[in-house]
Amino acid sequence: MAPAAVTLAADASRLSSADTGFMLICSALVMLMTPGLAFFYGGMVRVKSTLNMLMMSFISLGIVTLLWVFYGFALAFGTDRGSFLGWTSAFAGFSGIDRMQLWDGTTIPVFAFAVFQLMFAVITPALISGALADRVKFTAWSVFLVLWVTIVYFPVAHWVWGEGGWAHDLGVIDFAGGTAVHINAGAAALGVILVIGKRVGFQKDPMRPHSLPLVMLGAGLLWFGWFGFNAGSWLGNDDGVSALMFVNTQIATGAAMLAWLAWERFRHGAFTTLGAASGAVAGLVAITPSGGAVSPLGAIAVGAVAGVLCSMAVGLKYRLGYDDSLDVVGVHMVGGVVGSLLIGFLADGKGQSAAKGLFYGGGPGQLGKQCAGVFAVLAYSLIASAVLALLLDRTIGMRVTQDTEISGVDRAQHAETAYDFSGAGGGVIAGAAQAPAVARTRRVDA
């Protein structure tokens, strides 16, 4: 991510319409990732909680958007206050931002940068929801969303990308969100599920995905949107780094899909659809931090390692007994750690910075920095998220009742069901005129 301080004076002459257009398109692409994620997750749950899964992602588009305008952007990307948090009062409510004001060191308006980063803030907490499938109250999730982005995401985004943020100043490389987005969300998911516990029937009842075509649709939308997520993170396209990132995104994702499938074929004897979709997402996650620093051949290595390691990691929940419903920890946290740490080995010094990894004669310095960033974010997010979940669980309660969980959260929490399987109907519209009570007058006593 490019430097992040603000020039308050309007500077019309430097505004690039090409870069601005590029960034607005990238922002729209990243926005599409959240509904994509909703389908990816929605297909993986059982029929009875499909809508809840879609809604847990979708609601983030509403809640986080407003929080971002009120104070999120100011906290994450405002002037640094002690390396931990930022604040610029002109950003609060977007009240003091002029449309011609440029984001510092770039050729794009502050508004373009702010809306691009907003999309990151929207999808990151949505990623967590996959671990909580089937069993969380929608109101509790919504409150968690508010607290989590405020206490965890906004500060962590500042650490990693904000001018003056400690990880940013240390030289931790996180091109588009391996630490700030994926490790952050994965660790948060782990923290929350350790507090709220397993689904009823975990490791006993089959919990098969109800629609693999929806999963593939979601994975496809994610892959497509991810080009905006990754290539857009250079905030312009005049020096080829965006193009390198775009290329590496495609390469690593293809490699990760093949690696996951190969591993599955070897371990379980089949090339599964869910494996192809999951491998692709694992590759996207891993190349997110590293794609601006590695070569295209390096991207193949990143993808292949992530594909196999994430595939192995998703099995851990059965061995260790924690119920990460849709493998947010196995795919996002592990994928993010793999991608971030591989920078310390595979950075070739020809991409976003001159920093070189171990395999390119750079010594262990960059790897050390990556470790610092990875483990600080992981620990902070895990602990803070667990504390938040505990707080909510003790006050408003995080989980639905067991009856509701068994009969399905869709009907109980949203007054809807995803599919109408009954050809016979049988419902009555509330308030509609009742049928004449013929039966009563003609009743025959047996």
Place this chain on the structure above:
Amino acid sequence: MKLITAVVKPHRFDAIKEVLQAFGVHGLTVTEASGYGRQRGHTEVYRGAEYTVDLVPKIRIEVLAEDEDAEELIDVIVKAARTGKIGDGKVWSVPVETAVRVRTGERGPDAL
């Protein structure tokens, strides 16, 4: 009269329908069903987790027949349904007391 019920593999339905039509059967009822016999389903893998799916999809075909046709009908259904592999299904018949054509009120063999 007899009610002949066949629970068979879904992909054999067209073949069974053809032989029934050739036999002169005018109507039948088909239901999607699921169940298991001796083969006990199959295994599916999702991200490495293996699930045993013991209910397999079947179709249930029901035909009313006159007593003298019943045995022959069962034979033609069995022949059309057979693939020789496990899970081919079952066919059976039970006696029927009465049958009424709803539109005309005809009863018994006239209703078939």
